[in-house]
Amino acid sequence: MTPPVFSHGSLRLYLLKLLDEAPRHGYELIQALSERFGGTYSPSAGTIYPRLAKLEEEGLVTKASDGRKTVYRITDAGRAELRARGEELGRVESEVTDSVRRLAHEVRSDVTAAMRSLKADLASAARDARQSASRVPPVAPTQPDDRTSSRLALQEAELALNAFRHDTRASLRTHIASGGSFTSAQLADLRAELERSTEAVRRLLNP
Template sequence: MPPVFSHGDLRLYLLSLLASAPRHGYDIMQSLAERTGGTYTPSAGTIYPRLAKLEEEGLVTKTSDGRKTVYEITDAGRAEVESRAADIQGIEAGLADTVRAIADEVRSNVREAMKSLKADLAAAAHEAPRASSSASDPSEDDSRVRARAELHRAEAAIAEFRGRVRADLRSHVARGGELLPATVDALTAALEAAASSLSSSLKR
């Protein structure tokens, strides 16, 4: 799956969350999970080092509230959030696009898995009468199993590539980045070349 946050974006997004209200670490992780529709649930090992870095920079402070540590944004942190409001809007737009891309990828993977399963079941039903009338060749069965395993691996790689590229493009455009026709033409040409190379390889 494609990354939800690009490099440096999570740091700024954490500041924007704290700008709305003081929060403890678990609350921050839950808020991130809720805002991404459950597609991204960061670990403590991801969140706390970044909060510690923000504290070192003087952008947040922490206080103990019983057994919990509450993080609160400082004036310097709030000033950064205000000065980078456009960046935060871009992150939120990119986040929405990424979440949709992940959801689309999951749906696509499920559909492809169902198609593959139906094809396997149909093939098994077709092969069953032949198997009952004559003993199967073990080497042929092994070859078929290996081919199907590699097919699933190839499909997973294609799905991952599609999701990552789509998320990068949408995030770039959402942040106001320019997408030149030459860039799209180069991408199209590269994909066509890869497809042609694969077709040639399969015909050998």
Template sequence: MTPVFAHGSLRLYLLSLLAEQPRHGYELIQALSERFGGTYSPSAGTIYPRLSKLEDEGLVTKTSDGRKTVYSITDAGRAELADRAEELRSIEDELSDSVRRLADEVRSGVSQAMRSLRAELASSAREARTPPREEPVVTPHGADERTASRVALYEIEKLLGDFRREVRSDVRQAVASGRVFSTETVDVVRRELARAREAIRSL
């Protein structure tokens, strides 16, 4: 996927978001996702190191709000935004272009997936109309079963993709809210995924 932010631009843009209001990490991720219409959502591993860097530079401060860490811009941070106002405007213009590029890539990916599915269905239909030589003629019922199987495969792959995105979002939200994962958590996840895979393989 096309890079969204040029080197150093995300750091300055995070500072501008904090100038609007104090936010915790997950709120920053949500704000960025909203700016991009859902086509881009940075990971916690992208956001938090930059927040730590901004804090080290004295441009933001953080306070604890229950289990959440809230970041606020400092006077030094506002001064930097004022000094780099022209650069920030350029970043805003670049973001508009990035949103269009990402939207085009998403549309292209969906279109390609649909073309692939239509091609698979057309291939199944051809096979049903013209059975291979020296093989039993495939009945219409059998052709329908193959077509249904290909559609089911597509649906299964979509479900797996949705599941991955949803779990990833849940994990990011948990990290943003201050939850700490341990090696035991990783072992549990690995064990449960292996169990789910075995269950699917046995279908």
């Protein structure tokens, strides 16, 4: 059984932390949580809004209408609770980091399993083709079906690219969640590396 992302009461405290960073409406809180988890976890509205209502009842947040949206803001009492529970908040941050790593591992495992299943299907199809060929009279050799081979190779390539994407996002989110920095210079280096990789793929396809 998969353990919960947040332990009991931790999400409530983490919502206070997010509102201490900036006022947000409900959807922005859901987005912020999804970003902290690198897209591997996104809470439902049914998870977020009851907790916001409870925080409002306790006087820890307030809400106000901004057009068609309801914006939540932390109160002085909410900030006082964050200060009083600073040690617990540190443990929640560690929980978030651990959850990101666990969820990223599960995503990688799912992608790996899918790749193994695809390879098994390919092997089975090749075996069936060999058995069928052995039951018919020999004919003149024919060229392999390049389009079929290309489609199968493309599926494997897409699985590998998805695994790379999830792994890289999880690494970045884990780094930030654990207190690391990510500067504009590092972003520029990352983009340059991705551009070099893209160019290498182009050269591979068009030697």
